[in-house]
Amino acid sequence: MGxxxxxxxxxxxxxxxxxxxxLAQQPGAAAAPRWWxxxxxxxxxxxxxxxxxxxxxxxxxxxxxxxxxxxxxxVFLGGVGAAMVGAVAVLSLRRRVPLSERLFNGAMYxxxxxxxxLAYHAAGGQPxxxxxxxxxxxxxxxxxxxxTQMFGSLLVPFAAAAIAHxxxxxxxxxxxxxxxxxxxxxxxxxxxxxxxxxxxxxxFGLASLGxxxxxxxxxxxxxxxxxxxxxxxVARWAMGQFAEQQKAHSDTLAALVQAVETKxxxxxxxSERVSRGARMIARQIGIRADRLEAVTxxxxxxxxxxxxxxxxxxxxxxxxxxxxxxxxxxxxxRGLEIIRDIxxxxxxxxGIMHHHERMDGRGYPMxxxxxxxxxxxxxxxxxxAFDSMTSTRSYRQARRISEAVAELRRGAGSQFDPKIVAAxxxxxxRDGWQLPEPIRRHGHEIxxxxxxxxxxxxxxxxxxx
Amino acid sequence: xxxxxAEQRWIAWQTVDSGRLVLYVVGAVLVLxxxxxxxxxxxxxxxxxxxxxxxxxxxxxxxQLPGGREAAPIAMSAALAYAMASLVELATGPKTMSIPPLQxxxxxxxxxxxxxxxxxxxxRVPELTGMARRLVTVAFVAFIFHPLIERGLLAHRWxxxxxxxxxxxxxxxxxxVISAVIRADDLRARLPIMLADELxxxxxxxxxxxVSAIITVFGAExxxxxxxxxxxxxxxxxxxxxxxxxxxxxxxLQTVRALAQVTEVGGYVETGHSRxxxxxxxxxxxxxxxxxxxxxxxxYAALMHDIGQLSLIEPIPGGATVLVSSADARRIAxxxxxxxxxxxxxxxxxxxxxxxxxxxxxxxxxxxxASRVIRAVNAFDDLVGGSxxxxxxxxAIDRLRLASEVEYDPRVVDALAAVxxxxxxxxx
Numbered sequence: 001m002g003x004x005x006x007x008x009x010x011x012x013x014x015x016x017x018x019x020x021x022x023l024a025q026q027p028g029a030a031a032a033p034r035w036w037x038x039x040x041x042x043x044x045x046x047x048x049x050x051x052x053x054x055x056x057x058x059x060x061x062x063x064x065x066x067x068x069x070x071x072x073x074x075v076f077l078g079g080v081g082a083a084m085v086g087a088v089a090v091l092s093l094r095r096r097v098p099l100s101e102r103l104f105n106g107a108m109y110x111x112x113x114x115x116x117x118l119a120y121h122a123a124g125g126q127p128x129x130x131x132x133x134x135x136x137x138x139x140x141x142x143x144x145x146x147x148t149q150m151f152g153s154l155l156v157p158f159a160a161a162a163i164a165h166x167x168x169x170x171x172x173x174x175x176x177x178x179x180x181x182x183x184x185x186x187x188x189x190x191x192x193x194x195x196x197x198x199x200x201x202x203x204f205g206l207a208s209l210g211x212x213x214x215x216x217x218x219x220x221x222x223x224x225x226x227x228x229x230x231x232x233x234v235a236r237w238a239m240g241q242f243a244e245q246q247k248a249h250s251d252t253l254a255a256l257v258q259a260v261e262t263k264x265x266x267x268x269x270x271s272e273r274v275s276r277g278a279r280m281i282a283r284q285i286g287i288r289a290d291r292l293e294a295v296t297x298x299x300x301x302x303x304x305x306x307x308x309x310x311x312x313x314x315x316x317x318x319x320x321x322x323x324x325x326x327x328x329x330x331x332x333x334r335g336l337e338i339i340r341d342i343x344x345x346x347x348x349x350x351g352i353m354h355h356h357e358r359m360d361g362r363g364y365p366m367x368x369x370x371x372x373x374x375x376x377x378x379x380x381x382x383x384x385a386f387d388s389m390t391s392t393r394s395y396r397q398a399r400r401i402s403e404a405v406a407e408l409r410r411g412a413g414s415q416f417d418p419k420i421v422a423a424x425x426x427x428x429x430r431d432g433w434q435l436p437e438p439i440r441r442h443g444h445e446i447x448x449x450x451x452x453x454x455x456x457x458x459x460x461x462x463x464x465x
Numbered sequence: 466x467x468x469x470x471a472e473q474r475w476i477a478w479q480t481v482d483s484g485r486l487v488l489y490v491v492g493a494v495l496v497l498x499x500x501x502x503x504x505x506x507x508x509x510x511x512x513x514x515x516x517x518x519x520x521x522x523x524x525x526x527x528x529q530l531p532g533g534r535e536a537a538p539i540a541m542s543a544a545l546a547y548a549m550a551s552l553v554e555l556a557t558g559p560k561t562m563s564i565p566p567l568q569x570x571x572x573x574x575x576x577x578x579x580x581x582x583x584x585x586x587x588x589r590v591p592e593l594t595g596m597a598r599r600l601v602t603v604a605f606v607a608f609i610f611h612p613l614i615e616r617g618l619l620a621h622r623w624x625x626x627x628x629x630x631x632x633x634x635x636x637x638x639x640x641x642v643i644s645a646v647i648r649a650d651d652l653r654a655r656l657p658i659m660l661a662d663e664l665x666x667x668x669x670x671x672x673x674x675x676v677s678a679i680i681t682v683f684g685a686e687x688x689x690x691x692x693x694x695x696x697x698x699x700x701x702x703x704x705x706x707x708x709x710x711x712x713x714x715x716x717x718l719q720t721v722r723a724l725a726q727v728t729e730v731g732g733y734v735e736t737g738h739s740r741x742x743x744x745x746x747x748x749x750x751x752x753x754x755x756x757x758x759x760x761x762x763x764x765y766a767a768l769m770h771d772i773g774q775l776s777l778i779e780p781i782p783g784g785a786t787v788l789v790s791s792a793d794a795r796r797i798a799x800x801x802x803x804x805x806x807x808x809x810x811x812x813x814x815x816x817x818x819x820x821x822x823x824x825x826x827x828x829x830x831x832x833x834x835a836s837r838v839i840r841a842v843n844a845f846d847d848l849v850g851g852s853x854x855x856x857x858x859x860x861a862i863d864r865l866r867l868a869s870e871v872e873y874d875p876r877v878v879d880a881l882a883a884v885x886x887x888x889x890x891x892x893x
Contacts, residue, residue: 151687151691152691155691155695205699209696212684216683216684216687219687228699231676231703235706235707242709242710248808248810252721255808259775259804307775337726
């Protein structure tokens with residue numbers, strides 16, 4: 001409470017008022033005898049679905065099948081009845097939901113349900129109490145053919161209602177996220193814009209369950225609601241497992257990469273910071289959600305091949321021979337060898353292999369120039385160099401962020417892609433940068449004396465004659 | 466590429482064993498009989514086309530589930546619904562009728578073949594086993610259910626519901642038994658364990674498929690064929706959830722497999738060591754009757770058992786931990802366990818890795834079975850390497866046996882001997 005901005009409060013007030021006006025009306029179906037029974041059953045179904053949302057990464061994108069109950073109410077009870085079902089969201093059994101959010105959810109679902117009812121009506125649908133209810137179902141009476149014809153003619157109105165519900169629901173929610181700065185920041189962190197079509201499509205798919213509930217109702221009565229909960233429960237389980245495994249996956253990756261890094265005191269945390277930097281850039285230039293994941297992993301894994309470079313070469317103080325330099329130049333390929341078999345990383349592979357290419361073509365391993373260099377590699381190159389410069393090395397102190405940015409700008413065009421550098425600078429000024437922990441040497445750690453990532457201190461190679 | 470696909474196909478045919486053969490023959494006989502019978506007389510053509518197309522659609526969207534399982538839940542629930550539907554015949558006046566079982570088989574078979582065609586066109590091996598398994602299950606349901614409807618035994622709504630609930634449960638059991646028989650053949654594992662795994666892993670999907678079939682039957686009574694269109698939305702969302710789940714499970718395993726190789730690239734371990742150890746350990750674990758969740762932990766632990774060597778400044782010669790002192794082995798094991806514990810999710814695996822240096826018996830605590838397996842298989846691979854030479858394998862096993870029961874669990878060594886005798890080591 002009280003954490004919303006003033007405009008967000010005003011918006012909340014407006015939505016709640018609209019919902020109040022809608023709920024003050026008499027439902028169109030109120031004359032029918034079994035009206036209350038159907039309402040209570042659907043409201044319960046709504047409450048169950050709403051109280052057990054799938055644990056997704058972002059609460060805003062929580063996957064809720066509750067819209068199916070609202071839309072079934074549209075078919076039976078009309079817009080006002082659907083609004084009454086949606087308003088039940090206020091009572092959600094989810095814990096630790098602030099009152100403001102409860103009010104907003106209830107009002108939002110009420111307005112969305114009412115709008116779905118309007119769309120249903122506009123497309124020629126008539127709300128109708130099913131021909132047989134619980135009583136008829138219990139006595140085993142069969143429904144005749146007219147119902148079949150009725151449901152055939154319901155397809156178009158129902159589709160209109162489902163679309164209206166999805167659009168209004170997400171529209172209202174989106175506006176709230178826009179007005180409420182705190183949750184906007186949260187949404188920005190967790191849900192990229194590119195995943196919205198998938199979300200809308202899956203919401204529409206679930207909404208169409210409403211018509212299935214309505215049809216089943218005429219056969220089995222309220223038992224229909226129980227029946228549809230079963231596949232929904234299974235789907236929820238799968239979604240929950242997905243979220244759990246996804247987290248396990250990235251945690252495992254981070255732990256293993258960390259294990260590789262423990263060998264070198266100065267580069268600890270480097271991969272994780274490069275991964276974060278690559279993610280910031282990728283977000284800034286706006287790439288698809290799955291590619292965002294891939295570039296994050298690529299950043300994490302970009303130096304994993306360094307393990308293939310003999311420790312004595314990494315530790316060497318002074319000039320490298322050409323052979324030793326060649327061993328260092330091989331590390332992107334070594335990294336590729338390790339992670340080649342990870343299926344989802346296809347594009348990340350090119351990013352890892354080419355992260356030391358330069359725009360002017362003087363990089364390694366292939367000597368690609370300009371647009372020949374894959375986008376992921378150009379992204380990682382910038383994040384990689386930046387973190388190297390802002391970290392302490394055995395031969396110098398960490399540079400300040402402003403110095404490192406100036407250095408990136410100096411290298412834009414020759415070493416780095418100017419567009420990527422610009423995107424990184426913008427993202428940096430917005431999100432900030434978490435600097436590595438200061439280094440405390442105990443004397444026995446392995447220490448590298450040169451850093452192949454540092455653009456300000458190129459490796460010192462002696463040409464053999 | 467084409468030669469590789471052809472080779473895959475050839476291997477697929479090479480591995481046809483008795484269980485599969487019986488399944489294929491039963492499936493083929495069913496399909497031929499069904500097509501011959503149905504060609505003469507198709508009832509409710511539009512409904513047949515609707516369900517056939519829907520089954521094809523479901524088959525097109527088949528799933529790869531964890532553990533190398535294959536499923537087509539949408540196709541399966543539609544086919545079961547078609548087998549159990551009691552439809553109202555309009556032409557001869559309102560009369561409840563059921564689809565003849567052979568017509569159900571014919572429609573399901575044609576739908577499956579239609580749905581498999583795009584996969585074949587894309588160069589993938591058709592999932593003949595999965596299709597035959599589904600077809601036999603659907604036929605089983607159709608042949609039992611048809612007479613029940615025709616005799617009017619299911620006129621009461623709740624009787625019909627109860628009969629369908631029993632039927633989809635039986636269908637799920639039958640499908641699980643068929644899968645378990647095939648898997649037991651493929652993996653050289655024991656049937657009861659495979660069946661228990663199958664039931665445990667598949668019950669949620671089985672439940673969703675069964676209830677979806679019942680929903681489809683009831684819904685179709687009211688909406689007719691429109692039901693399939695409307696219900697496709699929720700089914701797709703559910704399938705999408707499973708696909709993502711299966712995808713991340715596969716990715717997770719790939720990541721661990723890949724990153725387990727860092728020790729090889731770093732020169733700590735011989736090339737291919739972790740993968741060989743994990744494959745042999747899996748086979749040994751199956752031989753010992755371990756269940757699937759335990760086998761997953763065993764596989765992860767076997768892949769990462771040497772990750773602790775990263776703590777060494779200089780690699781051990783050849784990476785052979787069988788040759789190092791037990792103090793070093795302990796340090797490597799504990800560092801590796803610490804790394805794995807950092808993940809926050811693999812505590813079981815970390816414990817297995819931590820215990821891998823412990824002798825099988827005689828210590829204060831007996832290490833878990835999986836740790837004993839890893840210890841023996843790791844020693845075996847250190848001695849044999851990637852070699853498939855029979856004498857070398859036999860010598861290595863003898864050496865493990867002679868190392869006394871204190872070092873290696875005799876049961877594990879026996880299982881290892883059985884496994885290595887059977888597996889073609891050159892392919893490991």
